Amino acid sequence: MLEPRVLDEVPTPAAVVDLARMRANLDRMAGYAAQQSLALRPHTKTHKSPELAREQLQRGAAGVTVATIREAEVMASVCHDILLAYPPVGPGKVERLLALPAHVRITVALDSREALEMIARDAARAGHEVGVLIELDLGMHRVGVQDAAAAVALARSAEDLEGVAYRGVTFYPGHVREPVDQQAPALARLDEDLARFIEALDREGLAPGTVSGGSTPTAFASHTVGGLTEIRPGTYIFNDRTTAETGACAWEDCAYTVLATVVSTAVRGQAVVDAGSKALTREELRAAGGGFGALADRREVTVKGLSEEHGLLDLTSTDWRPRIGERVRIVPNHVCVSVNLHDRVRGVEGDEVVTGWSVAARGWAP
Amino acid sequence: MLEPRVLDEVPTPAAVVDLARMRANLDRMAGYAAQQSLALRPHTKTHKSPELAREQLQRGAAGVTVATIREAEVMASVCHDILLAYPPVGPGKVERLLALPAHVRITVALDSREALEMIARDAARAGHEVGVLIELDLGMHRVGVQDAAAAVALARSAEDLEGVAYRGVTFYPGHVREPVDQQAPALARLDEDLARFIEALDREGLAPGTVSGGSTPTAFASHTVGGLTEIRPGTYIFNDRTTAETGACAWEDCAYTVLATVVSTAVRGQAVVDAGSKALTREELRAAGGGFGALADRREVTVKGLSEEHGLLDLTSTDWRPRIGERVRIVPNHVCVSVNLHDRVRGVEGDEVVTGWSVAARGWAP
Numbered sequence: 001m002l003e004p005r006v007l008d009e010v011p012t013p014a015a016v017v018d019l020a021r022m023r024a025n026l027d028r029m030a031g032y033a034a035q036q037s038l039a040l041r042p043h044t045k046t047h048k049s050p051e052l053a054r055e056q057l058q059r060g061a062a063g064v065t066v067a068t069i070r071e072a073e074v075m076a077s078v079c080h081d082i083l084l085a086y087p088p089v090g091p092g093k094v095e096r097l098l099a100l101p102a103h104v105r106i107t108v109a110l111d112s113r114e115a116l117e118m119i120a121r122d123a124a125r126a127g128h129e130v131g132v133l134i135e136l137d138l139g140m141h142r143v144g145v146q147d148a149a150a151a152v153a154l155a156r157s158a159e160d161l162e163g164v165a166y167r168g169v170t171f172y173p174g175h176v177r178e179p180v181d182q183q184a185p186a187l188a189r190l191d192e193d194l195a196r197f198i199e200a201l202d203r204e205g206l207a208p209g210t211v212s213g214g215s216t217p218t219a220f221a222s223h224t225v226g227g228l229t230e231i232r233p234g235t236y237i238f239n240d241r242t243t244a245e246t247g248a249c250a251w252e253d254c255a256y257t258v259l260a261t262v263v264s265t266a267v268r269g270q271a272v273v274d275a276g277s278k279a280l281t282r283e284e285l286r287a288a289g290g291g292f293g294a295l296a297d298r299r300e301v302t303v304k305g306l307s308e309e310h311g312l313l314d315l316t317s318t319d320w321r322p323r324i325g326e327r328v329r330i331v332p333n334h335v336c337v338s339v340n341l342h343d344r345v346r347g348v349e350g351d352e353v354v355t356g357w358s359v360a361a362r363g364w365a366p
Numbered sequence: 367m368l369e370p371r372v373l374d375e376v377p378t379p380a381a382v383v384d385l386a387r388m389r390a391n392l393d394r395m396a397g398y399a400a401q402q403s404l405a406l407r408p409h410t411k412t413h414k415s416p417e418l419a420r421e422q423l424q425r426g427a428a429g430v431t432v433a434t435i436r437e438a439e440v441m442a443s444v445c446h447d448i449l450l451a452y453p454p455v456g457p458g459k460v461e462r463l464l465a466l467p468a469h470v471r472i473t474v475a476l477d478s479r480e481a482l483e484m485i486a487r488d489a490a491r492a493g494h495e496v497g498v499l500i501e502l503d504l505g506m507h508r509v510g511v512q513d514a515a516a517a518v519a520l521a522r523s524a525e526d527l528e529g530v531a532y533r534g535v536t537f538y539p540g541h542v543r544e545p546v547d548q549q550a551p552a553l554a555r556l557d558e559d560l561a562r563f564i565e566a567l568d569r570e571g572l573a574p575g576t577v578s579g580g581s582t583p584t585a586f587a588s589h590t591v592g593g594l595t596e597i598r599p600g601t602y603i604f605n606d607r608t609t610a611e612t613g614a615c616a617w618e619d620c621a622y623t624v625l626a627t628v629v630s631t632a633v634r635g636q637a638v639v640d641a642g643s644k645a646l647t648r649e650e651l652r653a654a655g656g657g658f659g660a661l662a663d664r665r666e667v668t669v670k671g672l673s674e675e676h677g678l679l680d681l682t683s684t685d686w687r688p689r690i691g692e693r694v695r696i697v698p699n700h701v702c703v704s705v706n707l708h709d710r711v712r713g714v715e716g717d718e719v720v721t722g723w724s725v726a727a728r729g730w731a732p
Contacts, residue, residue: 004457011456011458011730012456012457012730067674068675086675087630089627089628089629089690089691090378090629091370091376091377092377093377111632112690114690114691115629115630135632142671142676143629143638144633146632174673262455264478264509266477266478266501266503266509266510266511266512266516267509274455274456277647278703278706282647282649284648305508307540308702308706309434310508323480324480325456337648337674340644340707341707343729343731344731362709363708365377365709
């Protein structure tokens with residue numbers, strides 16, 4: 001099949017990125033990080049594509065962040081400094097990590113002595129050295145050591161054990177979900193908690209070389225957190241409805257949409273498109289408006305319901321009445337999980353399809 | 367990499383099917399359909415694998431149901447009677463439908479004159495004939511004609527137009543979500559509504575040859591709906607937490623699990639596993655218990671939270687305290703969307719991995 005040259009000919013559903021918007025998003029974050037002297041280590045879970053990681057590295061990213069061994073394997077083709085922000089626990093994981101090309105500098109985030117010892121043992125046996133960041137829980141309560149004593153003990157072990165090298169601390173401020181103009185109190189608490197950890201490590205001669213934090217919603221407030229050396233935003237390359245609703249980007253900064261076709265208008269007050277939960281995912285919006293996405297050019301029209309291949313557009317707040325066959329572009333609530341449902345993403349300039357790339361790091365196996 | 371022979375060696379996260387349970391689920395539904403003289407046309411969106419469609423056909427299925435052209439293309443390798451329960455509206459869709467092997471009998475469900483005319487025009491031009499079922503809305507309010515007059519008009523057009531053949535009606539009772547022992551009132555309403563449509567079509571000489579309905583939760587009550595000739599359950603091959611919670615299967619009938627490894631126990635009251643929303647999906651349970659899944663062998667332990675690669679097991683209702691590296695099997699809330707996240711599924715007998723198959727019909731493009 002010939003690759004369509006214009007958006008009108010692209011079969012639906014399809015993942016589409018507005019390249020001008022994407023480049024502006026990349027430039028904005030790179031500019032902020034440079035201005036604040038923060039290392040930028042973008043999380044590639046959002047796009048899972050080496051082509052886009054290269055765009056980030058060309059703009060000065062210090063390396064990339066990955067969540068899975070598969071992502072590390074794929075990103076190793078373009079990047080020689082990779083942070084696996086996830087403990088590699090389970091059959092084959094450390095082996096695959098150690099099998100990455102020798103020129104790749106690997107760092108791993110972890111919060112347990114068990115994970116540390118597993119890596120150290122295999123790395124030492126293979127004559128490798130894996131960097132370690134101690135994962136801190138600064139309020140998200142997902143993973144991370146709970147107190148300074150635990151952080152010190154784990155950092156000490158990382159310093160002492162053969163096969164691993166203690167490189168600092170990391171945290172993920174995923175619990176800070178307030179609109180950007182209301183984040184200051186949560187970030188002040190985080191700043192205090194982080195300072196306590198850093199002071200304790202300093203006292204023990206374990207001053208962290210790297211202090212890595214930063215989500216997309218909090219990225220542009222990173223300079224208010226003391227001691228931070230690095231940020232790891234992911235979503236910012238595309239942005240999504242959640243990012244826009246929190247005010248961390250404008251609606252017009254949403255670069256990724258799912259192109260869909262209206263297939264039914266039989267039920268009053270709604271139109272059904274061919275992008276359902278297998279194209280958008282059922283991720284709720286934690287903000288006014290609800291639904292599972294909204295039309296890029298008619299933000300008041302939301303996806304009020306999803307089946308696997310059906311998206312139900314709510315027409316009660318618009319006088320737009322779509323025809324069968326009409327096409328729409330939907331901004332999903334959470335872009336990372338939508339991208340992950342597509343084999344391929346198309347890059348457009350206006351209505352022209354100028355490029356495309358595969359979502360190469362999907363799944364977990366080679 | 368050598369394919370692991372035992373479950374303990376399988377890298378995580380991984381999709382795993384207990385073959386004995388799957389076969390029992392297949393036998394049970396095939397037995398019910400045969401006993402009630404209902405055609406069984408399983409919806410293959412659940413497994414997306416021709417290997418499993420073959421298992422269904424070998425047990426007497428009259429054909430298969432698909433939701434996408436891609437699924438039709440993949441299933442055409444094993445099945446010559448395919449219902450596309452979705453209007454093929456959008457660039458390339460009718461062309462791809464007409465390009466299926468000539469021996470495949472194709473039927474399409476639709477609810478609009480626009481969709482009908484698009485298919486008829488292209489099919490007539492190609493010298494093909496595509497069967498048509500008129501989609502009825504019997505209470506789900508997703509798609510489907512709203513009244514008998516609309517059904518008659520559309521059926522008449524399907525009868526008259528060249529390139530298409532009117533074959534009957536279809537509906538999806540996806541709104542009947544009550545526990546099975548409380549479904550009778552909803553099914554009685556549906557039965558009345560369906561009878562009204564059928565009577566109107568009969569009066570106009572458009573008696574439907576096929577009356578196709580049936581979801582997994584309502585499947586074993588299909589004999590209480592008058593006029594039904596065919597059922598299209600999908601989930602029943604694997605079942606899931608939702609099916610079990612509605613009483614449409616026993617917990618021990620859940621054949622599909624996501625195998626995962628405990629990677630963190632740092633936060634009190636929970637354990638974190640390496641199966642997140644990219645392995646399970648964020649589908650809420652419409653029943654007591656909440657969460658996004660539960661452990662197969664400890665049903666009281668639910669997945670209380672999800673990040674993309676993190677699943678948070680709630681340990682507050684158990685005295686089980688998992689170790690880092692321990693492995694669990696999670697029954698997802700909605701199996702169809704979890705399967706769709708995996709490249710490959712492994713079939714096990716007890717703890718032995720005896721086979722595997724690819725989720726071949728994922729995505730929308732060839």
